[in-house]
Amino acid sequence: MTLDSSPFAIPRLDDAPPSADPTRFRVDRDGEARLVGGCCRDCGCVTWGVRSLCPRCWSTRSMQEIALSRRGKLYAMTTVQRTPAGYRGPYSVGYVDLPEGVRVFGRIHWPVDARWTPGADVELIVERIAVDDGTEPLTVPAFRPVTEDGDA
Amino acid sequence: MRDVYVAGIGTTVFGAHEDVSLEALGARAVIDALRDAGLDRQAIETAYVGHMSQGEVTGQRVLKELAIPEIPVTNVENACASGSSAFREAWIAVGAGMADVALVLGIEKLAGKGLLALKSRSFEDRVGHIMPGSYALAGERHMAEFGSTVEDLAWIAAKNRTNGVANPNAMYRKACSVEEVLASRRIAGPLTVLQCCGTASGAAAVVLVAGKRADSEARRTVRVRACALSSRMQWGEPEDLSIFLPTHRAARTAYEYAGIDPDDVDVVELHDAFSVGELLHYEGLMLCARGHGAELVRSGATAISGTVPVNPSGGLLARGHPVGATGVVQIAELVKQLRGTAEHHQVLGAKVAVAQSQGGTGAGAGAAAVTILSR
Numbered sequence: 001m002t003l004d005s006s007p008f009a010i011p012r013l014d015d016a017p018p019s020a021d022p023t024r025f026r027v028d029r030d031g032e033a034r035l036v037g038g039c040c041r042d043c044g045c046v047t048w049g050v051r052s053l054c055p056r057c058w059s060t061r062s063m064q065e066i067a068l069s070r071r072g073k074l075y076a077m078t079t080v081q082r083t084p085a086g087y088r089g090p091y092s093v094g095y096v097d098l099p100e101g102v103r104v105f106g107r108i109h110w111p112v113d114a115r116w117t118p119g120a121d122v123e124l125i126v127e128r129i130a131v132d133d134g135t136e137p138l139t140v141p142a143f144r145p146v147t148e149d150g151d152a
Numbered sequence: 153m154r155d156v157y158v159a160g161i162g163t164t165v166f167g168a169h170e171d172v173s174l175e176a177l178g179a180r181a182v183i184d185a186l187r188d189a190g191l192d193r194q195a196i197e198t199a200y201v202g203h204m205s206q207g208e209v210t211g212q213r214v215l216k217e218l219a220i221p222e223i224p225v226t227n228v229e230n231a232c233a234s235g236s237s238a239f240r241e242a243w244i245a246v247g248a249g250m251a252d253v254a255l256v257l258g259i260e261k262l263a264g265k266g267l268l269a270l271k272s273r274s275f276e277d278r279v280g281h282i283m284p285g286s287y288a289l290a291g292e293r294h295m296a297e298f299g300s301t302v303e304d305l306a307w308i309a310a311k312n313r314t315n316g317v318a319n320p321n322a323m324y325r326k327a328c329s330v331e332e333v334l335a336s337r338r339i340a341g342p343l344t345v346l347q348c349c350g351t352a353s354g355a356a357a358v359v360l361v362a363g364k365r366a367d368s369e370a371r372r373t374v375r376v377r378a379c380a381l382s383s384r385m386q387w388g389e390p391e392d393l394s395i396f397l398p399t400h401r402a403a404r405t406a407y408e409y410a411g412i413d414p415d416d417v418d419v420v421e422l423h424d425a426f427s428v429g430e431l432l433h434y435e436g437l438m439l440c441a442r443g444h445g446a447e448l449v450r451s452g453a454t455a456i457s458g459t460v461p462v463n464p465s466g467g468l469l470a471r472g473h474p475v476g477a478t479g480v481v482q483i484a485e486l487v488k489q490l491r492g493t494a495e496h497h498q499v500l501g502a503k504v505a506v507a508q509s510q511g512g513t514g515a516g517a518g519a520a521a522v523t524i525l526s527r
Contacts, residue, residue: 020278047388055387076296076393078288078341080280087280094289095393103390105276118296129280140279 017128017137024049025106025141033126034070035104035141038063046100068104070124071146072096077108077116086133096122096143106141121146153247157366158374158525159359160189161484166323166354166472174206174261177355178214181477182257185357189371193218196359197251199225202238202258203476204511214259231511232425233381234258235356235479236521240379242360252362258480259355274515284348284426288341291428293394295342300446302342305427306333307449309347312424312463315456316470318496321481323352323472347427352472356481374490377410377524386516394443396429398520399436399510406506406522407438414438417460418502419489421482423509424467433508434462437522456497464489464497475511479521482507490527503527 019025027033038050041064043057050063077094094108094116107127110116127142162184164177186193199220201211211225228238235258242254274281294300310330316322328346336346366372382398382405391397407414414437422437424430431445439460440448448454454462465471465485468478486505488494505525512518 021275024275075390076289076293078285078292080282080285080288080340081338082282082284082340082345083280084277084282089280091280093276093279093281093285095390097390101390102388105281106279116292116296118293138278 017139020129020138020140021049025139027126027139033124033141035068035098035124037066037068037100037102039066046102048102048104068100068102069098072098072104072122072143074108074116074118074120074122074143075103076118077110086131088130088132104141106143109142109144111145154249155363156243156246156376157361157363157372158376158483158487159361159366159371160185160187160191161356161358161487162186162188163321163356163481163484164354165321166352166474166477169261169353172353174210174259175214175217177261177353178257178259179218181259181355181357182215182218182255185255185359189359189361190368191253191359193220195253196220196223196255197253198223198242198245199255199257200228200238200242200245201225202228202230202234202236202256202479203260204229204231204234206259206261206476210259211257214257230519230521231513232423232473232475233479233509233511233519233521234476236482236507236509236523237381237479237519239358239480239483239523240381240521243376243379246360246362249362252365254360256358256360256480257355258357258477260474260476261353262351262474274513276515282340284343285340287426287428288339288343290393290396290432291342294428294432294445297394298443298446300431302334303330304446304449305342305347305431306330306344308424308427308430309333309469311455312430312467312469313346315464315497316466319466319470320495322466322470324350324470325466343426343428347469349425349468349473352474354472354474354477354481356477356484358480358483358487373527374487374525375527377412377526378406379521379523380405380409381519381521384512384516384518384520394432396432396436396510396520398518399433399508399522400438402520402522403437403508406524410524412504412524412526416504417506418504419464419486419499420460420462420506420508421465421467421485422462422507423478424463424469425473427469429510430462430467437506437508461497461499464494464499479507479509482509483523483525486525490525
């Protein structure tokens with residue numbers, strides 16, 4: 001996904017608000033949104049976000065940063081109606097399972113009034129969230145259904 | 153493990169209690185439990201106090217106001233399973249012979265009214281997740297996999313809130329219909345506000361004794377058959393959200409330890425913080441087969457008039473949820489059922505009772521406890 005192609009794209013790099021967690025999600029200098037993962041050099045364990053300790057083999061500082069897949073399968077989603085203070089809703093959140101065996105969490109952009117389907121193919125986009133409490137907006141990962149030709 | 157008996161119970165009314173101090177809440181429950189057990193404060197040899205967010209040395213701060221002797225006091229936190237976890241520690245202490253008499257206190261004073269929110273603020277929270285959202289996601293998955301419906305969930309909430317009308321200690325005592333539940337304010341996914349528990353303050357206490365101190369019929373009536381605890385510690389691998397596995401593991405351990413079959417269970421008090429919780433806990437507790445929770449709902453078996461009434465006291469939905477107190481008040485309610493002294497919705501001839509609670513964050517960390525009591 002590049003800056004120009006998505007309705008949720010950040011118009012200019014300079015405008016990109018901070019990620020809700022840059023160890024897990026970033027919009028890079030070249031405009032690509034990516035989910036950040038860690039892969040352990042010693043045992044191959046993959047986590048969402050780089051960790052200083054591999055949870056599987058306990059090696060320290062063995063995790064290398066990798067870009068996780070941009071596509072996955074929708075595991076579950078739900079629409080939040082009673083949003084937390086400062087958050088404008090409703091919006092949907094949910095879990096997506098990536099081919100690396102990692103489950104990620106983000107906003108889900110499913111067509112309104114259509115029932116979600118478990119296992120649906122979804123792809124990563126970026127969403128800017130404004131929180132009405134005077135803090136800076138955040139960018140968070142979001143997913144939308146993939147269609148045959150790649151356009152949602 | 154030696155046999156352990158419940159000799160006494162005590163509970164406060166659950167409510168806002170804005171003008172009641174933490175110490176006063178705890179005192180009420182402890183005094184009632186000791187009087188019910190017919191025991192003097194000098195008899196207590198150890199105390200376990202379950203709470204989530206009342207601060208350091210909460211147990212000692214509360215018990216010193218009753219001039220309880222300076223016995224070992226352990227404070228226990230496991231989110232919403234704090235009270236149950238404290239009870240389990242006391243059961244182990246008495247069963248192992250470390251004490252003949254143990255006091256369990258569950259207590260919480262929560263400010264304000266509204267939906268439950270935990271302290272930790274995770275990435276998921278910043279994306280816009282809410283505590284009910286975790287249950288909403290589990291509900292969505294269960295509905296997608298097994299065909300349960302929003303009506304099934306609403307039935308559970310209507311049942312429990314209506315049961316609670318007859319409970320003088322409950323905070324939210326208003327009957328409601330399935331339609332009213334469905335029409336109430338939407339929270340997340342299938343959950344409407346009447347399907348979500350409200351905050352409350354309150355305390356409940358229980359006195360456990362070893363066999364040699366269970367020297368009256370009253371003290372020997374209720375025996376603790378098993379207390380099992382399991383955890384949720386998910387570091388990242390995808391887990392099945394259509395079942396609460398920690399509850400299921402704790403249930404299997406408890407039934408096996410007690411030598412009891414789920415079919416033998418006469419009455420249950422379980423963790424209905426959200427309606428989805430009760431639906432999934434039916435399966436976790438093996439009151440029905442995996443995936444068949446909705447059928448159990450539709451059969452009416454868990455209604456007051458059914459074969460295995462669940463939450464006759466009204467559950468968390470009607471009582472409110474003073475976090476640390478919940479696990480202990482469940483025990484107190486079941487003790488009344490087994491003694492035949494429930495003020496409301498007495499399950500006739502109840503012999504085997506199960507309590508279940510669970511607590512945790514939406515980000516993979518939590519606990520579930522299952523306790524079996526019998527007469």
